[in-house]
Amino acid sequence: MADVESRVAALEALLAGGSSLDSFQKNYSVITDAVEGEGLASPSSIRAGVDMLFIVLCGVxxxxxxxxxxxxxxxxxxxxxxxxxxxxxxxxxxxxxxxxxxxxxxxxxxxxxxxxxxxxxxxxxxxxxxxxxxxxxxxxxxxxxxxxxxxxxxxxxxxxxxxxxxxxxxxxxxxxxxxxxxxxxxxxxxxxxxxxxxxxxxxxxxxxxxxxxxxxxxxxxxxxxxxxxxxxxxxxxxxxxxxxxxxxxxxxxxxxxxxxxxxxxxxxxxxxxxxxxxxxxxxxxxxxxxxxxxxxxxxxxxxxxxxxxxxxxxxxxxxxxxxxxxxxxxxxxxxxxxxxxxxxxxxxxxxxxxxxxxxxxxxxxxxxxxxxxxxxxxxxxxxxxxxxxxxxxxxxxxxxxxxxxxxxxxxxxxxxxxxxxxxxxxxxxxxxxxxxxxxxxxxxDEEKAGMDSSYHGGDAYPKDQQADSEPFTTTTLEAPAGKIKEAEGTEA
The missing domain is CATH 1.10.3430.10 (Ammonium transporter AmtB like domains)
Incomplete structure (x- = not known):
């Protein structure tokens, strides 16, 4: 970790104006090796991880x-x-x-x-x-x-x-x-x-x-x-x-x-x-x-x-x-x-x-x-x-x-x-x-009764089972004119 700290210090010196760019680049050239040697993630792996997390979250x-x-x-x-x-x-x-x-x-x-x-x-x-x-x-x-x-x-x-x-x-x-x-x-x-x-x-x-x-x-x-x-x-x-x-x-x-x-x-x-x-x-x-x-x-x-x-x-x-x-x-x-x-x-x-x-x-x-x-x-x-x-x-x-x-x-x-x-x-x-x-x-007959009662053990709304037999109003669309009429009927 001391090796990493020395390179961080070199970066700070460069930013403070106390070090030349050539000196910093010489120190930085081995920073990735030092980071990986300490078991830390490299910049490239961090970028890949960020992208991977982004894709997974979008997939969710x-x-x-x-x-x-x-x-x-x-x-x-x-x-x-x-x-x-x-x-x-x-x-x-x-x-x-x-x-x-x-x-x-x-x-x-x-x-x-x-x-x-x-x-x-x-x-x-x-x-x-x-x-x-x-x-x-x-x-x-x-x-x-x-x-x-x-x-x-x-x-x-x-x-x-x-x-x-x-x-x-x-x-x-x-x-x-x-x-x-x-x-x-x-x-x-x-x-x-x-x-x-x-x-x-x-x-x-x-x-x-x-x-x-x-x-x-x-x-x-x-x-x-x-x-x-x-x-x-x-x-x-x-x-x-x-x-x-x-x-x-x-x-x-x-x-x-x-x-x-x-x-x-x-x-x-x-x-x-x-x-x-x-x-x-x-x-x-x-x-x-x-x-x-x-x-x-x-x-x-x-x-x-x-x-x-x-x-x-x-x-x-x-x-x-x-x-x-x-x-x-x-x-x-x-x-x-x-x-x-x-x-x-x-x-x-x-x-x-x-x-x-x-x-x-x-x-x-x-x-x-x-x-x-x-x-x-x-x-x-x-x-x-x-x-x-x-x-x-x-x-x-x-x-x-x-x-x-x-x-x-x-x-x-x-x-x-x-x-x-x-x-x-x-x-x-x-x-x-x-x-x-x-x-x-x-x-x-199964279609008329409904898929829920025919195949799935009963209606999704048991308390409303009688509602399907009540009259309702449908809208009739006349093709191709698209005119709308009101018609009385019961649900099939």
Missing amino acids: LVFFMQCGFIMLSVGAVRRKNAKNIILYILLDATFGAVAWFFFGWAFAYGPNPNASSKFIGAGWFVTYNLPKEEYVNWFFQYTFAATATTIISGSIIERTKVVAYIIYAMLVTGFVYPVVAHWVWSCDGWLSACLDSPLLEIGLVDLAGCGVVHMVGGIGGAVGAAIVGPRIGRYDASGRALAMPGHSAPFLALGVMILWFGWYGFNTGSLLGIVGQETMVPHVAIVTTLGAAGGTLGCLSYSLLVEKHWNVVNALNGALAGLVSITAACASVELWAGLVIGYIGGWIFSGCSWLLTYVKIDDPLEAAAMHGGCGMWGLWAVGWFASPSLMGNDRACGVFYGGCGGWLLGVQTIGIVVIAAWVIALMAVIFGALHLVGILRVAP
Whole structure:
């Protein structure tokens, strides 16, 4: 320790003007050896530790978003299905972790012995030979995989069998999602921006997963909802959509705010470190905040102009739509662009939601419109709003900055097309196979009685068991005009 103290004294002398710089450098040249010799951490290990702690904490925030999904989903479904969606999201995290451990991580980030293969990873199965320095990335990326799988649940709830849910959750977390993650986020992936020779010398820009997470979840949910079919009573004999409102707006609101909170870990953590990025981390946080605000304003504008009232649920969905929309671009656009991208995202969500209702794809949480539609918009928005000063590539800037030849917009468009094609193809096979073998959808009488009483031992609210038989007012949406009528009915 005396050796260390002597070098500290040399530093103090330099600062006090009593020592030359050459003398100090001579003493400092061995300070790292002295520190390590005393069993103390070196500066490089301290930096690595700070980054690791930052990533783990952000991963915890992302995992906490599962609580937000639970509250959001419980609030958005009818009371007779509340316990069912709680179990499904728990199964996402549980079976997703198992699938990620055995082969999901390996397919996404494992080294491939065939260096020319840019399609999928092929190493580190069951974490075999995985360097311990990669443990932090394993955990952080698992939380993203679980999020993508959970998104799909919102589109197929209230009528899907438990066994089908487990099968799809493992396949999405273990294969569908990892392949896309490898393409975009592994430095061996063919779409990756960190590839030695990236696509069009740029590679796809998707910081936190507009394509990798949200398009996979949203488009996968749309395919699942189309194959499983609408809930009983969702459409009347003439094809008009009958609203099936969720049973708790406060739960839904709490879920949205938890998700907004967790999104700060989602986006800032995707920088994969804080040391040396002390100004970029708050930049990403501010853009994320403005994206959510813009999305809320966009959906409120739609509600006032089209629906002629202040739609609280649509405003809450708007916050999420804005967050999804800014996820890819939050480190590559200026602060003001976050507000604009989020605002446009609010309108895109509203339009996609109407379109899916019109084509009779029943999505209880509107996850396909939010994550699929806004995920595509978020990827494309990079090609329009990316700032040259933040991109650091002469070929990569947004159209509003001259476009740099349009290369970036072209790469983003290619990414949207191939990710959508992959997810549609794989999810059609998965849900189609489950449908063909008869294990996808519950029986009509079970659906009418409610998933909780049919599969989970009783209602989530035992004291309110009689409430489901009381008359209630539904809102009928006439597609495509969108006119609203009040109709009396009883809950199916």
